[in-house]
Amino acid sequence: MSNPVLVEVTRGALVESRHRGAVAVADADGATVLAIGDVATPVFPRSAIKALQALPLVEQGAADRYGFGDEELALACASHSGEPRHVADVERMLARAGLDPSALRCGVHYPISQAAAAALARTGAPSALHNNCSGKHAGFLCLACATGIDHGEYFRPDHPVQRQVRALLEDFTGAVLGEDRCAIDGCSVPTWAAPLENLARGFAKFGTGHGLAPVRAKAAARLRQACANKPWHVAGTGRFCTEIMQQFGARVFVKTGAEGVYCGALPEQGFGIAIKCDDGAGRAAQAIMAVIIARFLPLSDAERAALERFVHPTLRNWNGFEIGALRVTAITLRGGEK
Amino acid sequence: MSNPVLVEVTRGALVESRHRGAVAVADADGATVLAIGDVATPVFPRSAIKALQALPLVEQGAADRYGFGDEELALACASHSGEPRHVADVERMLARAGLDPSALRCGVHYPISQAAAAALARTGAPSALHNNCSGKHAGFLCLACATGIDHGEYFRPDHPVQRQVRALLEDFTGAVLGEDRCAIDGCSVPTWAAPLENLARGFAKFGTGHGLAPVRAKAAARLRQACANKPWHVAGTGRFCTEIMQQFGARVFVKTGAEGVYCGALPEQGFGIAIKCDDGAGRAAQAIMAVIIARFLPLSDAERAALERFVHPTLRNWNGFEIGALRVTAITLRGGEK
Numbered sequence: 001m002s003n004p005v006l007v008e009v010t011r012g013a014l015v016e017s018r019h020r021g022a023v024a025v026a027d028a029d030g031a032t033v034l035a036i037g038d039v040a041t042p043v044f045p046r047s048a049i050k051a052l053q054a055l056p057l058v059e060q061g062a063a064d065r066y067g068f069g070d071e072e073l074a075l076a077c078a079s080h081s082g083e084p085r086h087v088a089d090v091e092r093m094l095a096r097a098g099l100d101p102s103a104l105r106c107g108v109h110y111p112i113s114q115a116a117a118a119a120l121a122r123t124g125a126p127s128a129l130h131n132n133c134s135g136k137h138a139g140f141l142c143l144a145c146a147t148g149i150d151h152g153e154y155f156r157p158d159h160p161v162q163r164q165v166r167a168l169l170e171d172f173t174g175a176v177l178g179e180d181r182c183a184i185d186g187c188s189v190p191t192w193a194a195p196l197e198n199l200a201r202g203f204a205k206f207g208t209g210h211g212l213a214p215v216r217a218k219a220a221a222r223l224r225q226a227c228a229n230k231p232w233h234v235a236g237t238g239r240f241c242t243e244i245m246q247q248f249g250a251r252v253f254v255k256t257g258a259e260g261v262y263c264g265a266l267p268e269q270g271f272g273i274a275i276k277c278d279d280g281a282g283r284a285a286q287a288i289m290a291v292i293i294a295r296f297l298p299l300s301d302a303e304r305a306a307l308e309r310f311v312h313p314t315l316r317n318w319n320g321f322e323i324g325a326l327r328v329t330a331i332t333l334r335g336g337e338k
Numbered sequence: 339m340s341n342p343v344l345v346e347v348t349r350g351a352l353v354e355s356r357h358r359g360a361v362a363v364a365d366a367d368g369a370t371v372l373a374i375g376d377v378a379t380p381v382f383p384r385s386a387i388k389a390l391q392a393l394p395l396v397e398q399g400a401a402d403r404y405g406f407g408d409e410e411l412a413l414a415c416a417s418h419s420g421e422p423r424h425v426a427d428v429e430r431m432l433a434r435a436g437l438d439p440s441a442l443r444c445g446v447h448y449p450i451s452q453a454a455a456a457a458l459a460r461t462g463a464p465s466a467l468h469n470n471c472s473g474k475h476a477g478f479l480c481l482a483c484a485t486g487i488d489h490g491e492y493f494r495p496d497h498p499v500q501r502q503v504r505a506l507l508e509d510f511t512g513a514v515l516g517e518d519r520c521a522i523d524g525c526s527v528p529t530w531a532a533p534l535e536n537l538a539r540g541f542a543k544f545g546t547g548h549g550l551a552p553v554r555a556k557a558a559a560r561l562r563q564a565c566a567n568k569p570w571h572v573a574g575t576g577r578f579c580t581e582i583m584q585q586f587g588a589r590v591f592v593k594t595g596a597e598g599v600y601c602g603a604l605p606e607q608g609f610g611i612a613i614k615c616d617d618g619a620g621r622a623a624q625a626i627m628a629v630i631i632a633r634f635l636p637l638s639d640a641e642r643a644a645l646e647r648f649v650h651p652t653l654r655n656w657n658g659f660e661i662g663a664l665r666v667t668a669i670t671l672r673g674g675e676k
Contacts, residue, residue: 002340009597009618011382011521011522011529012520012521012522013518013521014380014382014519014521014531016381016382016521016597016618017597017598017615017616017617017618018616018617019617020358020617042352043354044349044352044354105657106656106657107655107656107657107658108656109656110452110456114448117455117456117459118448118455118459119459121455121456121457121459121460122459122460131656180351181352182350183349183350183351183352183354183661183662184349184350184655184659184661185655185661186655186656186661187655187656188655188656188657188659191349193352259347259354259355260355277355277617278355278356278617279355279356279357279358279615279616279617279619279622280347280354280355280619281617281618281619284617317445317522317523317524317525317526318444318445318446318447318469318524318525318526319443319444319445319526320445321522321526323521323522323523323524324521
């Protein structure tokens with residue numbers, strides 16, 4: 001496997017680093033819209049599929065039972081920055097199911113947000129609530145509680161919650177997710193490897209409802225709308241997922257995953273998107289996603305201008321000096337523009 | 339340019355990510371000991387050459403004038419973690435030259451050490467002293483002050499301090515460092531791109547003194563010994579450079595640089611080492627350096643066992659579960675062992 005260089009990182013006049021990877025854009029029937037590199041070998045989607053992992057919470061009535069609104073549903077789909085309101089809202093999700101944070105099994109890390117981490121250090125220490133996955137885990141716990149399943153080992157691959165997620169992922173992607181495709185994610189739940197072409201198709205279904213059972217299509221629409229309404233809850237202050245969905249609302253769904261993965265959907269176009277950088281670089285995957293949006297989403301001049309800082313990111317050093325840039329190669333923007 | 343995959347990152351039974359790169363090992367005459375990938379295209383060495391950038395401080399008598407011992411000299415070569423003693427010792431270096439931290443132009447960031455960052459957040463805010471490059475910058479400032487040069491713009495490419503560094507790098511590497519090879523580093527000083535084969539030769543000279551003027555060879559030996567004696571000052575608690583030099587003392591010199599660079603020397607073997615991962619991944623460059631050490635340095639069984647966690651690193655998640663590993667491919671250990 002030798003994927004092409006998709007992103008060059010410049011410093012001064014030279015290319016300092018290079019990121020290879022693969023990109024799939026597909027419709028809900030699985031027809032290829034764009035395929036660059038190897039889109040057929042399974043990759044771990046990591047946190048990029050949190051919105052799919054959150055679907056059973058909605059489909060099975062747990063979200064309604066606990067009165068979850070857009071904020072809670074967006075958090076269930078989130079890799080949040082651990083800012084105070086993220087933390088408070090996840091704690092409230094748990095409380096609705098009669099749980100406290102000790103039920104979370106995602107592990108502990110300092111908030112992704114440096115400002116939140118510094119503020120937290122002044123007054124306390126991080127807990128599992130600050131883990132960027134705590135909203136997803138709260139969703140799993142609430143699903144278990146609402147449906148009368150013991151929640152103690154909700155993160156194990158053979159727990160009913162994770163078995164439901166696995167079956168759902170097979171439905172969306174059309175991939176058979178055998179044990180040989182399973183590994184453990186950073187937050188200890190299973191992650192199932194699927195080809196980018198299948199993940200792209202899955203997100204086209206998520207974005208359109210096409211090919212899904214009615215209850216599933218309705219749940220997907222509800223999660224999409226929750227993320228469009230509360231994009232800050234999906235990531236946090238200054239983060240790409242948040243800023244993109246703040247700008248485009250329900251026209252774009254995007255979600256980052258660890259190790260250089262991005263997934264997304266352009267519902268109006270009927271397209272799903274899946275990106276993996278070979279080396280795991282999030283900076284490159286994000287720039288690629290920006291270029292994919294710029295290529296396939298009709299944009300006003302103002303929208304194109306606002307997207308520019310993500311399409312052509314500049315790099316600055318600790319003094320704020322502009323020292324280089326990321327440039328996405330191998331993907332042509334609409335009209336031949338690079 | 340298509341460098342080989344040097345490091346695979348596994349998750350469960352699958353390869354999740356891959357790092358390509360190039361490696362040069364050479365002697366002080368420039369003879370190739372090992373060359374993998376493209377070792378002829380210039381790369382920015384970034385912080386991996388701080389020990390070379392620190393040489394004028396010693397050669398010109400500034401270190402003696404200010405009474406610098408091993409700790410100050412190790413800090414001048416350091417990418418330190420911003421732990422309290424690093425910060426205090428850099429401040430003391432500046433004070434010896436009659437300067438205070440306001441003279442530093444490296445920019446401000448939180449300490450690399452998460453524990454130090456959290457402790458700092460409790461009591462204050464980061465300053466330029468906490469920048470991992472503050473020891474190098476203090477060295478530049480002390481050089482300027484001791485030799486009667488205005489220190490105000492010491493970080494500019496045309497400042498006498500940086501011109502000395504450039505000439506010294508040309509002497510070590512044998513590369514011509516024209517303006518087209520110059521860019522700005524994270525801490526705002528110039529970084530000069532040189533091929534890995536030249537950098538490896540330069541570090542063979544640094545490690546042996548071979549091919550250097552006597553005053554330069556003596557200064558190099560003094561900096562090597564300072565780093566061997568005070569490896570904590572070169573990086574910090576738990577860091578690879580520190581742990582390797584704590585273990586091997588003067589038998590190994592290693593120094594990390596941003597964007598996937600590592601340089602080093604094996605003085606007893608007469609070898610210099612230069613590594614660059616195409617994608618800028620430090621995790622991969624570090625594992626490659628560990629394998630290079632294991633291959634070329636004669637090791638006792640106990641030393642080999644102690645190095646094992648760097649040669650075959652395991653990856654753990656936020657719960658401490660072992661979820662994968664890094665494995666260095668394409669470099670065979672001594673005796674065919676992988």
